[in-house]
Amino acid sequence: MKAILLKHTADAEKLAGVAAFTSCSPEGSDELMNTKTKEECDKFLKRVLNYGHHSVIEHASFTFSVEGISRACTHQIVRHRIASYTQQSQRYVKFKELGFVMPPSIEKNEEAKKIYLEAMKNASSAYETLLNCGIKAEDARYVYPNASHTNIMITMNARELWHFFSLRCCTRAQWELREIAEKMLAEVKKVAPLLFENAGASCVRLGYCPEGSLGCGRYPTLKQLKEKEAN
């Protein structure tokens, strides 16, 4: 699986900083873009982000090519609504063979792996037979499993990415999507380290786990934190 950052807003951090200054300056954004230094923008952006005023980072957007992940995974990704997506079509693309994701839990269990590979082989052969019977790819694909490989292009602004990372870098997220989210986070941190300084699973920012008793135990729950404060 791959998560490649294709494009992003140029000077994303400066732009977000200028947006923050725009709200409280007599000058317009154009002038601020020319007069404010990156250092001034960074300092103010940091302050504004700490206040929780995150709308200014919506001006920066990031586009990824995510490749070789399962349809089970993209089904979860596209639940995030403040984003744009383009996904490889199973109607227009006829597959020569079924590419699929092998979950690690199945990979390491010999018996389960045998059953899984057999199911993939059967799905692949049924698909090919249906195409040979003259069935269109859009109908033959119905025999394809959730494991099927797919490619998706994703564009999100920085605020939505923060939200996406808070849910999907969490150990409660499904393993494949967590791996993708971690890769995407690593990519954006390379080009906008300040914007994503504290991004990641919710607990990283909050200092407690909002998942309560379902959490992984890395951070205390809010209840535990409050009990500790009370004592």
Ligand SMILES: Cc1cc2nc3c(=O)[nH]c(=O)nc-3n(C[C@H](O)[C@H](O)[C@H](O)COP(=O)(O)OP(=O)(O)OC[C@H]3O[C@@H](n4cnc5c(N)ncnc54)[C@H](O)[C@@H]3O)c2cc1C
């Ligand atoms: C661990 C985990 C388990 C999950 N299990 C299930 C499950 O069993 N079944 C299931 O169906 N889904 C499940 N989901 C998906 C989840 O319910 C959300 O659909 C998904 O995470 C998208 O998040 P979102 O709706 O917060 O954010 P986005 O769609 O990314 O939107 C970002 C934010 O914008 C705001 N927003 C967006 N649209 C609206 C709107 N229409 N009205 C008001 N505010 C809006 C909200 O504040 C929202 O948080 C699961 C997610 C996780 C992380």
